[in-house]
Amino acid sequence: xxxxxxxxxxxxxxxxxxxxxxxxxxxxxxxxxxxxxxxxxxxxxxxxxxxxxxxxxxxxxxxxxxxxxxxxxxxxxxxxxxxxxxxxxxxxxxxxxxxxxxxxxxxxxxxxxxxxxxxxxxxxxxxxxxxxxxxxxxxxxxxxxxxxxxxxxxxxxxxxxxxxxxxxxxxxxxxxxxxxxxxxxxxxxxxxxxxxxxxxxxxxxxxxxxxxxxxxxxxxxxxxxxxxxxxxxxxxxxxxxxxxxxxxxxxxxxxxxxxxxxxxxxxxxxxxxxxxxxxxxxxxxxxxxxxxxxxxxxxxxxxxxxxxxxxxxxxxxxxxxxxxxxxxxxxxxxxxxxxxxxxxxxxxxx
Numbered sequence: 001x002x003x004x005x006x007x008x009x010x011x012x013x014x015x016x017x018x019x020x021x022x023x024x025x026x027x028x029x030x031x032x033x034x035x036x037x038x039x040x041x042x043x044x045x046x047x048x049x050x051x052x053x054x055x056x057x058x059x060x061x062x063x064x065x066x067x068x069x070x071x072x073x074x075x076x077x078x079x080x081x082x083x084x085x086x087x088x089x090x091x092x093x094x095x096x097x098x099x100x101x102x103x104x105x106x107x108x109x110x111x112x113x114x115x116x117x118x119x120x121x122x123x124x125x126x127x128x129x130x131x132x133x134x135x136x137x138x139x140x141x142x143x144x145x146x147x148x149x150x151x152x153x154x155x156x157x158x159x160x161x162x163x164x165x166x167x168x169x170x171x172x173x174x175x176x177x178x179x180x181x182x183x184x185x186x187x188x189x190x191x192x193x194x195x196x197x198x199x200x201x202x203x204x205x206x207x208x209x210x211x212x213x214x215x216x217x218x219x220x221x222x223x224x225x226x227x228x229x230x231x232x233x234x235x236x237x238x239x240x241x242x243x244x245x246x247x248x249x250x251x252x253x254x255x256x257x258x259x260x261x262x263x264x265x266x267x268x269x270x271x272x273x274x275x276x277x278x279x280x281x282x283x284x285x286x287x288x289x290x291x292x293x294x295x296x297x298x299x300x301x302x303x304x305x306x307x308x309x310x311x312x313x314x315x316x317x318x319x320x321x322x323x324x325x326x327x328x329x330x331x332x333x334x335x336x337x338x339x340x341x342x343x344x345x346x347x348x349x350x
Contacts, residue, residue, distance in 0.1 A: 106275025
């Protein structure tokens with residue numbers, strides 16, 4: 001498996017996006033978020049997405065040029081219409097604005113509508129926690145239906161990811177979860193390979209639990225909320241929270257979005273601990289709790305307890321030191337994308 005320096009991979013990704021018609025600032029931000037996704041182990045939401053982004057730029061479903069529209073701005077809160085610009089660029093800009101304002105307001109909340117794909121939410125968190133700030137991000141696709149409400153059998157919601165980044169005195173706590181058991185991407189990949197879920201993570205069109213991802217991707221079924229057949233009301237509640245907050249606050253959601261379109265709505269919030277009891281007081285508590293979890297005796301047959309974000313931090317350090325690992329499948333995909341765009345492969349991948 002080849003290794004490539006993260007900056008070399010980012011330059012390559014940026015060059016392909018530029019060749020596909022994306023403006024420089026948007027290509028730079030998108031490439032940085034994609035490579036960060038690969039470095040922290042979210043390879044399904046890393047540079048493997050570039051081929052899709054190139055297709056979206058070509059067919060016009062992603063807008064690679066222009067600016068967002070300010071719908072509302074009250075200082076501590078703002079709403080943007082993203083006009084289907086790259087989600088990575090919109091989120092980066094929104095987080096930057098929120099971080100610039102949070103020392104004044106203590107808490108800054110943003111809502112964005114008409115946003116294209118947002119990459120891995122955890123890829124945005126470290127840049128916030130490194131400044132001693134807290135970030136909460138969630139998003140949903142108002143034009144798609146993949147997840148049935150608990151007790152139902154017809155898909156209404158999407159996997160609706162929710163991410164939170166909290167600083168400690170060591171590695172940050174980075175929570176990034178879907179509110180369904182499996183993601184759409186996982187289901188599509190397994191179905192394509194003819195493989196199954198590890199358990200009954202989906203429902204057939206008749207509402208029967210199944211481990212067959214094709215039941216959702218090909219036969220009108222749905223994904224189960226987090227918690228599954230017995231405790232799915234918990235994931236359903238979280239999914240509703242993500243759906244209604246992002247779509248309701250941005251003013252664009254399922255009530256006004258044609259089915260089958262791709263249009264994400266998001267909520268972003270940045271919190272400054274200094275506006276409360278101070279960052280030192282916050283990290284004293286977050287560090288103690290994180291270490292208490294890590295030092296907890298592991299259950300029989302389990303390894304050491306990990307706090308959310310620990311694996312990402314370990315993989316990121318390895319990628320920064322040794323290079324980003326590129327699987328054979330991704331290597332072939334990047335070769336095809338490079339050939340399409342006319343961009344030369346980096347030496348490490350040639």
